[in-house]
Amino acid sequence: MTAPERIDAPVGVKLRTDIEYRAGNPNPYRARVRWTDPTDSRKRLSRSTMFPTEDAAQDWLDRIMKAAGRGVSVDLATASLGEYGDSVMDLAMRGLELKTHAPYMAGWRLRVKPTVGHLEVVGITAGIADRALNSWIADGAGVSTLKNTIAVWVRVMEQAIRDGIIEINPARLNGWQKLIKTAEDEEHDPRGLALRDWDTLDRLADALVAASYNQYDGWGDVVRFAGGTGARIGEVSGVRAGDIDTDKWIWRVCRQTTTAPGGLIDKGTKGKRSRLVPIIPELRPNIAWRISRVGKRSDARLFTGPLGGRITTAVLRDATHWDDVVVRLGYEYLRRHDLRHTALTWFADAGVPPHVLMRIAGHGQLTTTQRYLHPDLRSIERAGAQLTAYINASRGLPGPKVEVEQIRELALTS
Numbered sequence: 001m002t003a004p005e006r007i008d009a010p011v012g013v014k015l016r017t018d019i020e021y022r023a024g025n026p027n028p029y030r031a032r033v034r035w036t037d038p039t040d041s042r043k044r045l046s047r048s049t050m051f052p053t054e055d056a057a058q059d060w061l062d063r064i065m066k067a068a069g070r071g072v073s074v075d076l077a078t079a080s081l082g083e084y085g086d087s088v089m090d091l092a093m094r095g096l097e098l099k100t101h102a103p104y105m106a107g108w109r110l111r112v113k114p115t116v117g118h119l120e121v122v123g124i125t126a127g128i129a130d131r132a133l134n135s136w137i138a139d140g141a142g143v144s145t146l147k148n149t150i151a152v153w154v155r156v157m158e159q160a161i162r163d164g165i166i167e168i169n170p171a172r173l174n175g176w177q178k179l180i181k182t183a184e185d186e187e188h189d190p191r192g193l194a195l196r197d198w199d200t201l202d203r204l205a206d207a208l209v210a211a212s213y214n215q216y217d218g219w220g221d222v223v224r225f226a227g228g229t230g231a232r233i234g235e236v237s238g239v240r241a242g243d244i245d246t247d248k249w250i251w252r253v254c255r256q257t258t259t260a261p262g263g264l265i266d267k268g269t270k271g272k273r274s275r276l277v278p279i280i281p282e283l284r285p286n287i288a289w290r291i292s293r294v295g296k297r298s299d300a301r302l303f304t305g306p307l308g309g310r311i312t313t314a315v316l317r318d319a320t321h322w323d324d325v326v327v328r329l330g331y332e333y334l335r336r337h338d339l340r341h342t343a344l345t346w347f348a349d350a351g352v353p354p355h356v357l358m359r360i361a362g363h364g365q366l367t368t369t370q371r372y373l374h375p376d377l378r379s380i381e382r383a384g385a386q387l388t389a390y391i392n393a394s395r396g397l398p399g400p401k402v403e404v405e406q407i408r409e410l411a412l413t414s
Helices: 054-069 081-092 098-116 126-138 143-162 176-188 198-211 217-229 233-238 284-294 313-320 322-329 338-349 354-361 366-370 377-395 404-413
Strands: 016-021 029-036 044-051 250-253 256-260 263-267 275-278
Touching: 016 054, 029 054, 044 054, 081 098, 081 143, 098 126, 098 143, 126 143, 126 313, 198 217, 198 313, 198 322, 217 233, 217 284, 217 313, 217 338, 233 256, 233 313, 275 354, 313 322, 338 354, 354 366
Parallel strands: none
Antiparallel strands: 016 029, 029 044, 250 275, 256 263
């Protein structure tokens, strides 16, 4: 199928709008802008887009008319961010040192365009920008990567302001430095972001369910599964019935849900490596129940939203009023990705060897895994007791005496 011909509506022509309802379409409201070719009065031209609600359709028309009132053509006003950014990138990047171009363009190609490039420039809000940033943080983007990505996006949107397409730059997010600071803290001490124990995770899951529309239990199951396996939310969304061996209770992690132009897709895991993750007894009853529901369909999703859709970290946050719930519980720092930190910290505290934990987590470098191995306070207290016992036993000083075998046993159980 050939691409539709672009319509270059002249600036200043009189525009007419209408909304038509088309039953049977998942986006049934067609918003249309029409005008007459000033060079040929017999020629009628138009541009239309489908929307799920009448309010969304009207909002689109209002923005088009507002842009037209500022002298912006219809084509420019309805351009997607990806199309517009590519066309004005030279202008957006002017004044930058050449060495800055490469990391900025990497952020544009690898993050901005795949995440929000399909959206119209006039339709991008601060909320959309905030969700995009959170998804990049959840995907593990580094601090410098985030800064470069935000910077190039801000520059493109500034050019849109100069072109009269928008009035306010939605990519200039308030508080994004705090989000990056959290990411920096995470890089150095992910253990500090972990929940204390399973009961705490359980309370969080129950509170999120209670805050969701119709108290959908599936949100709590997603939270428990992520907090018990160390999986990313996108990987939880990607799990299929056939991925789990219920004889050995092992999950083969091989796909994740992620954003793409036009919506959500499933693709390989981060690093394109599958890995094996144990399913602990606390999770098995729910998994067994979910597998029984889908019968013999090995490709059936185990975790979905209430309407059967894919799950992302942004979907989970919005559906459960995450931000309000965690503040109420006293965990205002907690993000969805911290469920992964929770499980990996628990694995480390349970004594799982670093090379095994590295495979469970899917880390590419051992140094990343080692951040989870810092001893907690109880470990330090046990270490002091072991040293005292050893000194007393070897020097014969007053105090509790512990035989060598007892010391070894204490070391093995600590």
